[in-house]
Amino acid sequence: MPLRVFTPEIDGWIVVVGALAGAACSIPGTWLLVRGRLMAGDAVTHAVLPGIAGAFIAFQSRDPLLMLAGAAISGIACLLLAVVLERALRVDRGAALGVAFSAFFAIGLVLIVQGADRVDLDPSCVLYGALELAPIDSVSFGLFAPGGPIISIPRAVPTLLVALAACAIASWVLFKELRLGAFDPGFAAAIGARPLLIDLLLAALVAMVSVAAFESVGSILVVALLAALPAAARMLSSRVGTMLLLGPGLAIAASVAGHFVAVAVPPLFSDRLGDTSSAGTMALMSGLIFLACALLGPERGIVLRVARQRQLQERIAREELLALLWRSQERGLAVEVQDIRRHFVTMAVGRRASGRAVRSLSQRDWVTSSNDRLALTTSGEREAARVIRSHRLWESYLAEQASIRPDHVHATASRLEHVTGDDLAAQLATETNATLDPHGQQIPRE
Amino acid sequence: MIDWTTQVVVVTVSLLGAAAGAAGTFVLLRRRALLGDVMSHAALPGVALAFIVGTGIGMGRSLPALAIGAAATALAGAWSVSWIRRQTRLRDDAAMAIVLGCFYGLGVALLGIVQSMPQGQQAGLTHLLLGHVASMTRVDLWSVLLGATVVLLFVVALFKEWRLLCFDEAFTRSIGRPATRLDALLMATLGVVIVVGMQAAGLLVVVALLITPAAAARACTVRAGWMVAIAAAIGAASGAGGALLSSSAPDLPAGALCVLVACAAFGIALCVGPAEGVLWRGLRRWRLEARVRREHLLRAMWELSAPSAGPARDRQALLARTPVSVASLLQRRTWSGPRLQALIRREVRMGNMRWGGAHDRVSLTPPGAAEARSVERIHRLWEEYLTRRADIAPSHVDRDADVIEHVLGPELVAQLERDLDRRGGGALA
């Protein structure tokens, strides 16, 4: 079956609502991330249930504003309870959150069942949300004057826009207070910046966005947006301001990709399968975006780090090999490939590294091999001399200046020789002023 | 009489509570209380996937397959948390929130597929979240029985190692214990609780029973062994209590009732728990404050007598007759006027002081003077002790003790008194 046709009225609005929800969540999520309190988002999204049910039962109406107010109140109350348990009663932070939100959620379930004969409220709707239904639940209003063009937009759009604007304004106006409260609450208290008040503001923002977003994306998926998008931004930047700006951009990407996957993937497996939950796939996509940023990010990216580590290892292996060849030539011994292998295994560098090192040295024309025997070329000798020189300089330095026993300096010098540049070697040479190392061997000149 | 179904439910849920309480204790001690929450949510995609695959290969809805799927993704979630923490320098809670949200998102997406499958409507997978304690079956009973036995066996067998792991992971490694594998085993145990619990009672109940009884036990004892036992007992009691309550009030969801009973136990433990009970702490603090204030008053009275007066016994006699103006007492310490008045009134009631003049002067009665002397003596002895035994002193000083001998032993006190006399501290004994 070919992919169903995307319609702007339906799919367009779904993507817009998803992106707005993600953008709104990413702002308080960034603050929670740097404050080290991301699981508070999980707690709030569970804790809104009794507020919704309570507002429902108390006022007997489905007025969204009443439900939002109830949800916000119970969400903040849950976080307050957790803070009291943690600070005043010394309960473990995670346990305090866990106890608080499970209690709130249980109360919410009881309330729903109690009010079930009067109202119909499905708790799983709170949990899952229905991004697909967002375009159906729309509000219409006239543009400009009465009689002007009437437009109709999903109700979630203005709600989320308000939440997004509130978060953006709060972060803009109180940027420095929020950052200080997250970075160093002790100092904030000392200068009278009221870290508790800042935490409370943050709790209010989190409650507001989760309430605004859970209707469309479902409460637990709010957790994914709160956590994964800011964490992805953290992988790309080490400044809070930049993270706050990156969040909404990543949200748009997650929303577009999420909805596309929801529509396009199920039919790949079976013709009879319709679209799946766009909210779910959006959460999944935000997780994958985080993964991609963690892997490919600049500076701290895993791929980059592994590559750097590998480069270093290879250089160490090369230098070990050069040193081995040099020492053997110094003693007039021939070196065969299996000697190298044996040496590398005892050095715990690894058998495969030895082959790679030999190949890499031959590529650079630093060694020549004939009949499995290796010999240094002139340029190879120069490189090897550099390595041996820094090794033996270190040995002299450690023995003379750091008073380490001569038979103990070899291991330390073997580690340090690989990270010694020409400047450091020159400095060592002037400080030790030695021509022989502690074992009485010649230190090669430059 | 409790009917058969209720009996099954009570036994099953309390077994589950015991297992969750015991396993949850170690997770709490490892300072990852919310990992159970994360793993429970991460189990969802496994369940949905197992259903889809099971249906695809014609097995239909097979319980063991669902259980294996749930356990697999729950453990994958736990592993992802530790992977993110190791690889990205994000902190624990960020890693947990990411995994929870995204795994759950995958779960919801897969459930969406299940719903649109022809067999999906009967899958009954949604009850995994909210629970269906009241409609438990004998299969649930047997699976919980099996799971709880496995969990409790693990807890008993690995108690020593897990306690060490929770207390000091680096040390565990340094003595050659396989910390990573021990951690994995703990996660696996958690996985077992979650899988059997979700099937029988729903996600909410499992999460609550993993966290709340352990947190309650924490407030009751400072010893890990007792903590495990108490948490298991509270877990079992919450399960049984919730199930019994719901049998008498069938409209109420049994799972939520279990959670609320556990929370009530937590609240009680927090208030009156012998180890960390708020009530005891508040009481101790209040008593200490009252005591310090009273000591300040009596010592101020003592000091305001002539500093050069002779031996303590004569001074005591003199003191009993010497009125001191309230104004000078007020200046002596950082107390407010009303507070000082209240302190004096209390001592007057106890017969230790009496008013003089127009209530602007006070003097000690003979018993009051003796009391002041004793307070001063204990204070001096503590000071002497702090000086003599500065190396161990801070942990032993207990201002709340009435008799210093009870804390330090009579020999040490006699020694301190001799030292005090020798240095001319005044014969206060």
Next chain:
Amino acid sequence: MPLIHDTPATLPGAEHAADAAICIHDLTVAYDGRPVLWDIDLDFPRGSICGIVGPNGAGKSTLLKAILGQVATTSGRVLVHGASFDAQRRLVAYVPQRESVDWEFPVRAVDVVAMGAYPRIGWFRGVSRAVIEEARSVLDRVGLADLAMRQIGRLSGGQQQRVFLARALMQRAQVYLLDEPLASVDASTEQVILGVLGELRHEGRTIIAVHHDLATAAQSFDWCVLLNLRVIASGPTATTLTEANVARTYGGRLTILSEAAEALRQAASRGSA
């Protein structure tokens, strides 16, 4: 004849100098019935570098926190320049121990230093370019001008300590409270910190530092408080940091004692030279 002793001259409160930078009276702090600080009466004179010295668990950090109003006190009061801390908050700068913050936090060194100016900027207003420029110049003063834009976690331990000191300098305070400023820092950082503290004292400001190392206490401070739950001795370093007082503070800890005796000998010989 009844004896009435209420002349001000005999009152212990009277020796508290009205012009002390910080004046602590009657302070008792207890944690679960265990006293951490016991009947502390202390004055820190203005314009001096004061060291709070004592063994582990003696309540040194708690004393700083009590001055800052961050722990509940059982009795007593603290005056900063003659008024309560809350009223005089602007006069006090605080450098916490290094372990107290998250070094992975996405913030640059210059941003951390600018935090010292927040009380002046006030709520709701952003950090202006002028403040950032000032933060840079303060960073220059502690020798970190070229590391201003670096993320805080990528500085060495000693550099982080200097950033914290720079943040305190930004506060333009009269009283500087430092919790173990010289703990595990490199030699050049120690030099910079001691140099800046000397400058501050020269400007008439007061420095109060918790210090664990007896060996360097004699040369670093001109006023010393020996603390072990209660004040063992306090006064000018020359008369306070005596062998007898140190012995009473540290009790039977022989290793520390011999170390202290050595330090005292060194200080004495330096003083006579």
